[in-house]
Amino acid sequence: MLLETIQQPSDLKKLSHQELQTLANEARIVLLGKISYHGGHNGPNLGMVEMTVALHHVFNSPVDQLIFDVSHQTYIHKMLTGRAEAFLSPEHYDDVSGYTNPKESEHDLFTIGHTSTSLSLANGVAKARDLKNETNNVIAVIGDGSLSGGLAYEGLNNIVEQGTNTIVIVNDNDQSIAENFGGVYRNLKELRETNGQAKNNFFRALGFEYHYLEEGNDVAALIELFEAVKDKKTPVLLHIHTIKGKGFKFAEENREKFHAGGPFSLTTGDYLASGSQEETYGSITTDFLMGKMQTDPKIVAVNAGTPMILFSKEQREKVGNQFVDVGIAEEHAATMTAGLAKNGAKPIWAVFSTFMQRSYDQISHDLALNDLPGTILVYGASVNGMNDESHLGIFDIPFLSHIPNVIYLAPTTKEEYLAMLDWSIEQTDHPVAIRVPVGAVKETGIKDQTDYTQYFKSQVTKEGSQVALLGLGNFYSLAEDIAFDLETKHNINATIINPKFISGLDTALLDRLEEKHELVVTLEDGVIDGGYGQTVAGYLGNKDLKIQNYGLEKLFHDRYSVSKLLVENGLTKENIIKNILNSL
Amino acid sequence: MLLETIQQPSDLKKLSHQELQTLANEARIVLLGKISYHGGHNGPNLGMVEMTVALHHVFNSPVDQLIFDVSHQTYIHKMLTGRAEAFLSPEHYDDVSGYTNPKESEHDLFTIGHTSTSLSLANGVAKARDLKNETNNVIAVIGDGSLSGGLAYEGLNNIVEQGTNTIVIVNDNDQSIAENFGGVYRNLKELRETNGQAKNNFFRALGFEYHYLEEGNDVAALIELFEAVKDKKTPVLLHIHTIKGKGFKFAEENREKFHAGGPFSLTTGDYLASGSQEETYGSITTDFLMGKMQTDPKIVAVNAGTPMILFSKEQREKVGNQFVDVGIAEEHAATMTAGLAKNGAKPIWAVFSTFMQRSYDQISHDLALNDLPGTILVYGASVNGMNDESHLGIFDIPFLSHIPNVIYLAPTTKEEYLAMLDWSIEQTDHPVAIRVPVGAVKETGIKDQTDYTQYFKSQVTKEGSQVALLGLGNFYSLAEDIAFDLETKHNINATIINPKFISGLDTALLDRLEEKHELVVTLEDGVIDGGYGQTVAGYLGNKDLKIQNYGLEKLFHDRYSVSKLLVENGLTKENIIKNILNSL
Known part of the structure; x- marks a missing residue:
């Protein structure tokens, strides 16, 4: 050749x-x-x-x-x-x-x-x-x-x-x-x-x-x-x-x-990984929004050039004028969302974590400073997202959660996610962002009845002592796994907390942790610098409690193996348990 | 009428x-x-x-x-x-x-x-x-x-x-x-x-x-x-x-x-506050850059529509093609800075803190991911900056300092500032941002000989015990004031630290604080959430040290009186000393 x-x-x-x-x-x-x-x-x-x-x-x-x-x-x-x-x-x-x-x-x-x-x-x-x-x-x-x-x-x-x-x-x-x-x-x-x-x-x-x-x-x-x-x-x-x-x-x-896309057949033009029929957090979102749009013409989804994360071509035709693709123009998507919310529509802006950062100023000023009730659905916000250094979904907590007025939520199950999404669309008080869970759908079968107007209220899912584990969003299950091993192998009855809110702290809960705990452990699926755990550490710094923050090192990680990266960042059950035992 | x-x-x-x-x-x-x-x-x-x-x-x-x-x-x-x-x-x-x-x-x-x-x-x-x-x-x-x-x-x-x-x-x-x-x-x-x-x-x-x-x-x-x-x-x-x-x-x-502008005469068209001839951090920057440009044609200043923060009309004519005003287009300014650095120029992008946030993605990707040696001069980054809720300069630490590869510096004196600026322009390793000090110029008369390639190395300006005070940038003098009162009024010989670097920690220094200190106090001129102090708190959380973080509440403060806002946020010498004494 x-x-x-x-x-x-x-x-x-x-x-x-x-x-x-x-x-x-x-x-x-x-x-x-x-x-x-x-x-x-x-x-x-x-x-x-x-x-x-x-x-x-x-x-x-x-x-x-x-x-x-x-x-x-x-x-x-x-x-x-x-x-x-x-x-x-x-x-x-x-x-x-x-x-x-x-x-x-x-x-x-x-x-x-x-x-x-x-x-x-x-x-x-x-x-x-x-x-x-x-x-x-x-x-x-x-x-x-x-x-x-x-x-x-x-x-x-x-x-x-x-x-x-x-x-x-x-x-x-x-x-x-x-x-x-x-x-x-x-x-x-x-x-x-x-x-x-x-x-x-x-x-x-x-x-x-x-x-x-x-x-x-x-x-x-x-x-x-x-x-x-x-x-x-x-x-x-x-x-x-x-x-x-x-x-x-x-x-x-x-x-x-x-x-x-992935591998495909040169002779038939079909992708080899046939579209799974299994439910994903993406398909749950699509189904929920399409249903809700039918009964409420004021609901409108906004997207900047990646419409397929919400709707297929056929679905886009079906929802008609309740979907807007603004072209690859994330700033416009954010600011238009503010305009929609101001004038009484119920906008949902769907965006990948890595692209959301293109609208920092518009989120801060047009949505947050004006305190308008737009919903941001943050996709691919996880170490388990796109893994090219130019498409990482691990920086959204540091840049989004410290903007005033933004309520940033981290659901851990299907029911919680849908309850948050429904609440967000209907509330009229603040911009709300939801970190759409990544990975296999977890279903409890029990409707989430939480009142999300109780801002920053965390959920204690297991009352224990000595160690309190705050497992944020995708990493909530890691907290459960650690607690299970602590109990079964080390006779430690840890408290498990689902923070639910990323952008603020349940200070009443954190205050009372001191009574029965020596150590607070935070787990988050993103970079550790400027993250959720550090706000917890800052709040608890003057108390008689030790704090361990777990997350990813502040780096542009490139084409990584997830499991290897987790090991390198100490984000394994084994390592965290070892550190907990050392600290107690 | x-x-x-x-x-x-x-x-x-x-x-x-x-x-x-x-x-x-x-x-x-x-x-x-x-x-x-x-x-x-x-x-x-x-x-x-x-x-x-x-x-x-x-x-x-x-x-x-x-x-x-x-x-x-x-x-x-x-x-x-x-x-x-x-x-x-x-x-x-x-x-x-x-x-x-x-x-x-x-x-x-x-x-x-x-x-x-x-x-x-x-x-x-x-x-x-x-x-x-x-x-x-x-x-x-x-x-x-x-x-x-x-x-x-x-x-x-x-x-x-x-x-x-x-x-x-x-x-x-x-x-x-x-x-x-x-x-x-x-x-x-x-x-x-x-x-x-x-x-x-x-x-x-x-x-x-x-x-x-x-x-x-x-x-x-x-x-x-x-x-x-x-x-x-x-x-x-x-x-x-x-x-x-x-x-x-x-x-x-x-x-x-x-x-x-401010008040002016209707009859003469002159502004009443006559341009002070006193040195400011702005005039120091202008003088330094104009001098350096004369000997190095590769130095180029970039600005997006606010050229007067660097150069007057006459000065712009003088520096000629070594200054570029890109129009009100901060994203372009950031990305152009990356292009300039890549091709061997020495770009300095001058921008207000409040407008810098319009380029989050461009700073992150074009400058930081590519790790290019552009200099960002961050103006008006302080509670003592513009005080309209739409023009606040108190969010830059949370959004800038957690981007990988960015070296964010906080000078405390004229000599330190000029040393950092000169180093930044000449170094070829990383994007460097400098939080241009706000307020009256502080001069030591002693040339700063610090080697800034020793990343994140803080300066201990007074070795003490019990309490370590980390006074960042504009708030360094507050640390000095607190230390003075602690010593003279309470017989406590506090350690004073000038962190110099915002975007990373001097972990060796922080590690050894445990030996002689019970309490670490951080002071920063910006919102506390996602700020410098919380990274310190996160790092020290598992040690036998208490930490107190001081900064501003995460809010869009509007047309505030600085002194009142500082009191409301506990940012007075008296309040901080009271809290320190309570904690010891």
């Missing part, structure tokens, strides 16, 4: 257009081989094959600096920059991450995983180049889906303002993760349909020199365009139409399904 | 255009009377006089819902909605806040203080209206300066997508706080110069029905335009050219100076 002869991008320089096309064809086959076996981002990479080949033929990485938005479309880039083995040999599949990673290659400038940052990064890189009086090209590749994020617009504005070489490539495949939403997409459509000639032009309005290319999967056409703008002294925007999923029929036909 | 007859906006309905013009003239005089005596946002309100009169004449607040971006331009709105007394009578000047405030009036929908949120709020309000099958108008007023924030663009996109009544008014006075920066401003200029007829039209490109009005300070023209679009079923965007500072010569002539 030609591909195997490519050690670095400069090896593409000497290839003819015909050979480059062959290389692209090989790369697509190799890509399909890996993603069908291993899983990954399918559509985005299939669509980028030709463009990546053309980029590395025309430009001169790493002297010319390439920045890819989200960087989930860089599998071919990795193949062509010395990492082909990670796509050719199954035993090396995991040698590379699913995103650009400077630790892997000098051709990867940044670790990226969230959308809409590429243009601002490029603006900084280009400004530094100018300060150093260097003359290389800076190229940012951004998908149409990422254009809905406000940061992309800030980047566009500032690239024009800077006025020096920056080549912005809008890779327009007419699809976000799911559908695109927002006014700018009408303009992109108009531009595609007029071969870039439409009178209304978002990019020209911002001051860009604009070029349109319809044949975004044609190597020769791409090379011609890139050659034409290479080394320009002023910013230029290339609007290039590509086919998401290009070259794999099933991916071209079902672009949402094939945005990303 | 006609103004005194206006009890509510409906009173404007019956007025003739002539009377409305009289009302506007009166309102401007009353406004000048208050702001020249009291201080406030000058230019923005002077420019909005006629528009506010016309809005309340045509629309029907509070049924029609008005949302003002930042809401610093709503003084006239307040006058016309039952709050004229707060502008007419000096003894009532402080009855109203400088922003919209739902606690004051049903005509104020939201508490707002940060930019670019109005369109997303309006989008939520309008969506709720639609769900309720109501038909009122939703009107959002946003200044040109706020258009540089990405959230405004997200709002524009989603208003078009929603497709129902929302009237967006772009109040274009061709000025942000200082100059405008970004491509969109070229288009606004083009549109102003062509009376809205330019071919390139940013708003039309996003799908808006667009109307331009040149005479934005003409009541009759404004009324005609508003009447024409009132009750439209689809979104509409009104681009209205107003004069910032209109009607006060000095404000029209010097728009940056008269954006906001």
Whole structure:
């Protein structure tokens, strides 16, 4: 294979257009081989094959600096920059991450995983180049889906303002993760349909020199365009139409399904892990909301570009105007939620923990300062969530729970979760966030009758002495396991507490712990710094009680094994019991 | 005065255009009377006089819902909605806040203080209206300066997508706080110069029905335009050219100076508090950076729309391309800083604590995950900062210090600050944030020789026993005061510690405190929840030491008296000494 002869991008320089096309064809086959076996981002990479080949033929990485938005479309880039083995040999599949990673290659400038940052990064890189009086090209590749994020617009504005070489490539495949939403997409459509000639032009309005290319999967056409703008002294925007999923029929036909996923069959296009029919906390949420929406037209779910965490395409059609996908624009989702709540709707914003952090200011000001009763459902908030360093769900407790007025809840069972969710939707006093449990559904069969207006009231599920275990949310069961062993193996009758509330303390309960306990142990499924346990430690610091906080070390843990990470962080029953026994 | 007859906006309905013009003239005089005596946002309100009169004449607040971006331009709105007394009578000047405030009036929908949120709020309000099958108008007023924030663009996109009544008014006075920066401003200029007829039209490109009005300070023209679009079923965007500072010569002539400020002379246009020549931590920073920039062209300062915290207009001209104002776009500032650092520049991003929170995700991912050596100078991070509930500088420790890789420093003197700043600019290992001290400059006269690569190493400034006082940054002097009284009045020789680092602990030092101490006291100038003290408490929880954390209650404190707030939060020397004595 030609591909195997490519050690670095400069090896593409000497290839003819015909050979480059062959290389692209090989790369697509190799890509399909890996993603069908291993899983990954399918559509985005299939669509980028030709463009990546053309980029590395025309430009001169790493002297010319390439920045890819989200960087989930860089599998071919990795193949062509010395990492082909990670796509050719199954035993090396995991040698590379699913995103650009400077630790892997000098051709990867940044670790990226969230959308809409590429243009601002490029603006900084280009400004530094100018300060150093260097003359290389800076190229940012951004998908149409990422254009809905406000940061992309800030980047566009500032690239024009800077006025020096920056080549912005809008890779327009007419699809976000799911559908695109927002006014700018009408303009992109108009531009595609007029071969870039439409009178209304978002990019020209911002001051860009604009070029349109319809044949975004044609190597020769791409090379011609890139050659034409290479080394320009002023910013230029290339609007290039590509086919998401290009070259794999099933991916071209079902672009949402094939945005990303696990292993699939190349012959049938079916994912191998058949969708389980088992109940999950996700399916419970969906069922509950769809039922409740039918009887209350004021309930409205909001989401920023990941609608599938709540509703499938069919379900979205069913709930109609009671669901809003705002595009990949988490800030807008948060602030719109505030507007909805203010005007008497009952909004539920569903968001992954890792993406929620994109709206810190909007949660703080628009929701919390205004004290508006929107509900935030926080998905994937756990060590058992996405495990790429760019998609961690372990920072939400530190950043969310210390914002005034926010009631942050940690349910431990299905019944508790549904009671909290129902209460949150109906109450009109505060913003409420719920850390949607992760993992197998736990059902008690007993309806949760808790009055959640009794803010910060914890539940003592077992009255004991000596040791009190506060098991927060997903880690409540760890508290139960520890208590069981303490009792059966060490004759210690520990108290077990389900805190329920993350954002405040049951001070009456904590005050009385002193009477019968020597040690308070907190367990939380997130980083320990700034977490729940430290607020407990701060409160109890002046009392005659010892406190042990358990959680994860403050690090960007990357592609970790959960069980190994738990061991490394002392988060095992055995270690905690050992420490408890040492302390008593 | 006609103004005194206006009890509510409906009173404007019956007025003739002539009377409305009289009302506007009166309102401007009353406004000048208050702001020249009291201080406030000058230019923005002077420019909005006629528009506010016309809005309340045509629309029907509070049924029609008005949302003002930042809401610093709503003084006239307040006058016309039952709050004229707060502008007419000096003894009532402080009855109203400088922003919209739902606690004051049903005509104020939201508490707002940060930019670019109005369109997303309006989008939520309008969506709720639609769900309720109501038909009122939703009107959002946003200044040109706020258009540089990405959230405004997200709002524009989603208003078009929603497709129902929302009237967006772009109040274009061709000025942000200082100059405008970004491509969109070229288009606004083009549109102003062509009376809205330019071919390139940013708003039309996003799908808006667009109307331009040149005479934005003409009541009759404004009324005609508003009447024409009132009750439209689809979104509409009104681009209205107003004069910032209109009607006060000095404000029209010097728009940056008269954006906001304290009391000024109506006859000379001079601010009464003459610019002190005394050294401040701000002036120290400016002097240091200007000096260092001269010898190192790779040093570059970045700021998002508040350039005056670093450089005056003249100084900006002097430093030239070593300063970048990105517009009011804090996310871009953070991410651009990452790009600059990656490519070998030495960026310093200067930002207020309250605005830094708009970039949580960009600090976390672009700077911290990539572990890039950008410097963040955090201004106004103190209880002694801005004291509006929408501009508090007391949340930065909880949200910033728990992000991995960030080194967050708290200097206590001029020498320490400059040593930290110089080190930060030259080091190449991590993002470093410095909490710029607030208040009078403290000078030791002794150069700080600390090696700041010894991460998290605290300084023991006085070795004692029994009690260890950790006084963080601005509160270090409080620790000294307490220690002095403990020694002189209670014969207790307390240990004093200057932690220097906020984002990590000197565990070796904390470990050895147990030997000679019973009590550890932490003092920090910010909210206590998620703060520095709680990390200390968490670390020491399992030891034979008591811990007391001092800081502010987790609340949006509003227009507080600092001394009163400190008393209410137990942050007085007397209270802390009492608690210490009780604990020993």
